Amino acid sequence: xxxxxxxxxxxxxxxxxxxxxxxxxxxGLVMLALGGRVHIVAGxxxxxxxxxxNFFASRPPPFCFGAITLGHVILGTCHKxxxxxxxxxxxxxxxxxxxxxxxxxxxxxxxxxxxxxxRNGYSNNFFERQAYREDDKQNL
Numbered sequence: 238x239x240x241x242x243x244x245x246x247x248x249x250x251x252x253x254x255x256x257x258x259x260x261x262x263x264x265g266l267v268m269l270a271l272g273g274r275v276h277i278v279a280g281x282x283x284x285x286x287x288x289x290x291n292f293f294a295s296r297p298p299p300f301c302f303g304a305i306t307l308g309h310v311i312l313g314t315c316h317k318x319x320x321x322x323x324x325x326x327x328x329x330x331x332x333x334x335x336x337x338x339x340x341x342x343x344x345x346x347x348x349x350x351x352x353x354x355x356r357n358g359y360s361n362n363f364f365e366r367q368a369y370r371e372d373d374k375q376n377l
Contacts, residue, residue: 247280253337254308254330261310268312278323281330285313294318299359308333324375328368340364 242250251258265284269275272287285304293302294314304313304322306329313319319326333340348358359365 250334251309254333254340256308256338257333257340258308258310261307261312264307264312265310274316279327281309281311281327283311283313283319283323285316285319290314306330306333325368325372328371329364332364332367 262282265273265275265282268284268287268289271289273284273290274286275282275284277283290313293300295301302314303318304311304326306312306326309330311319311323311326311330313322313326336343344362344364347363351361352358
């Protein structure tokens with residue numbers, strides 16, 4: 238589901254998410270320095286691979302992941318994982334555009350809420366459920 242945004246609103250979206258994006262770029266530069274690669278897809282910097290990607294891909298659960306989003310940056314373990322997870326991660330990009338600097342604390346609080354109620358902090362997280370729902374709609 239793509240909606241047209243005027244350039245000024247898109248600029249506001251980028252500015253609102255920039256603190257998180259800056260963190261993502263910093264981590265992405267570390268990935269590049271350690272053999273990773275970067276591509277720009279739909280206005281989002283997607284970093285992947287190298288020693289950092291291999292490290293996180295080889296961790297045991299819950300420390301392994303395929304990709305993580307920080308603002309307008311997605312950090313993935315490899316190109317194949319990024320392709321498989323792109324729709325889901327781009328939902329998180331939209332969430333950063335909506336929540337801005339409040340996204341990471343809100344995400345953490347949602348996970349904490351779920352854990353305190355005896356549920357899985359990842360799969361029951363409000364933001365993850367929203368991303369999986371949108372991802373499912375796009376894959377129909």
